[in-house]
Amino acid sequence: DELFTGLTSGRRVSSxxxxxxxxxxxxxLAGVGxxxxxxxxGELCGRPLGAEDYLGIAAAFHTVLVERVPQLSLNEVNQVRRLITLVDAFYDKRxxxxxxxxxxxxxxxxxxxAVAEKHADLLGTARYVPDATDEVFAFERTLSRLKEMSAHEYLVRTAGAAERVSTTLMLYESGSVLSPEMALTLFKKYDVDNSGLLELPExxxxxxxxxxxxxxxxxxxxxxVQSAFALMDADNSGEVSPYEFIEVFANSRLANVKVLQYGDKVPQRARAHPARTGRITRSS
Structure with a gap:
């Protein structure tokens, strides 16, 4: 519940x-707008949904939280296949x-x-399939994609791109001086892993x-990037806090923020700055 509330920024949610x-x-359940x-x-893979359904969900939502994923065996081969299809669709649509x-x-x-002798066939009926070669091979690819999708770099590139860019474009083109509240809004748009801190990829x-x-x-x-990051990270912690970000961006126009005006000289601590690359944890 806490994670979903953070992802929806506390906005109204509904079916x-x-x-x-x-x-x-x-x-x-989805955040409105x-x-x-x-x-x-069960709602995604326990029902007879297919690739077109998952692509439709992917077109509507940039972030999908799936709860209560069980450990799967060939007893649940149809659910395995739907999960494979779901991951393929979501991966392709970023x-x-x-x-x-x-x-x-x-x-x-x-x-x-310890699995049952009989399980569904390739068409999803209840007949016996002699071996699990197809499922094992397909799930190896799914596992590889899940690992890539959990990497910080993937999340940085995909999460809320349209809304993020829209906010940045509006602030940039308006030429307005950023208030602390506007700077905090900008910070949250780029805190794509909801860690409360900005890391180097962000x-x-x-x-x-x-x-x-x-x-x-x-x-x-x-x-x-190293120069800007080093100047934002005032305490040299390897991460930029909201306070540090606001100190840099508030009371300035976005086009004129000084730390983003890169010159010929890179700050000494920016050359070997121990910035963290980010991390994602999953519930179990």
Whole structure:
């Protein structure tokens, strides 16, 4: 509940219904106007949903929280296949997927061991499949994608991109002097892992978005990012706190923030700054 509240920024939430080519997909809980949804595993993979349904969900929400994911075996082969399809759809659409599971990621699917002799066939009927080769191979790819999707770099690139860029563009083009409240809003847009701190990839993302507004491209050199990060990180902790961010950005126009004006000289502590690359934890 706390995680979902953080993801929705405390906004109003409600159930929703997606209309997909004559079909309806029920969304049990979603933030209103914010692109974040919450499902149980059974609601997504325990029902006869397919790739088109998952792509529809991916088009509607940039972040999806899935709870109560059980450890799966060949007894639940249909659920395994739906999970594979879901991950493929969300990966292709760059959705931020957060799983709350009963087992570590590497142990989520146990194809061998104490499982029943019979399970569903490739078409989802209740007939026997001689071996689990297809499922094992497909789930190895799914596992690889889940690991990539849990990496901080993936989350930085995908989470709330449209809303984030819209906020940055509005502040940049308005030419308004940022109040502390506006600076905090900007901070929260780039705190994509909801850690309450900005890490180096998140500062890089901010600088790339601003570079695109200024110059029409997103190429920002490493030295420029390190310089800005070092100047923001006043206590040299390897992370930028909201207070440090507000100190830098408040009472200035976004286009004129001094730490983003990279010069010829890189601060000494920016050259070997021990900035953290970020981390994501999952519930079990």
């Amino acid at each position: 929703q219904t997606l209309q997909l080519r004559g079909r309806e997909v029920q969304v049990p 914010i692109g974040v949804a919450r499902f149980s595993f 959705v931020r997927l957060i799983l709350s599971a009963a087992a570590p990621m590497d142990e989520l699917f146990v194809p061998h061991g 500062v890089r993302l901010l600088m790339e978005d601003l570079c695109e507004q200024r110059k029409g491209h997103r190429h920002v050199i490493d030295e420029e």
